[in-house]
Amino acid sequence: MTIRLVVLAACVVGLLAGCGGDDPLAPPASAAAYAGAVEDVAGGRLLVRADGDPCGIWLAPADGVAVLRDTGEGYEGAAWDELEPGQAVDVWISGPIAESCPMQADADAVVIGGG
16 A cells, blocks of 8 residues: 555656656646536535536545646645635546536546646
């Protein structure tokens, strides 16, 4: 269990800092799993809804979640507690998604200013 946490932490640090150390911050290379606007923040979770989606998705932070802010010229680090209603976000999810209405999942990475 401890080794998994160390490996996960190293992966997150690599995501945020880049392998060479001089690479700028960037979101995961894969396409975002969901994009929309934050509608609600409650109990440490976010309700994000895309245009035309009647349900949206409740998101909890996965262990080691990476939160970035799109500055228009690159990305800067941010924190989960900086997410608030009205912000456009792109979300990466690697685990299961509960197909309820709204859906439910753990977010691996979030970019504020995406969408």
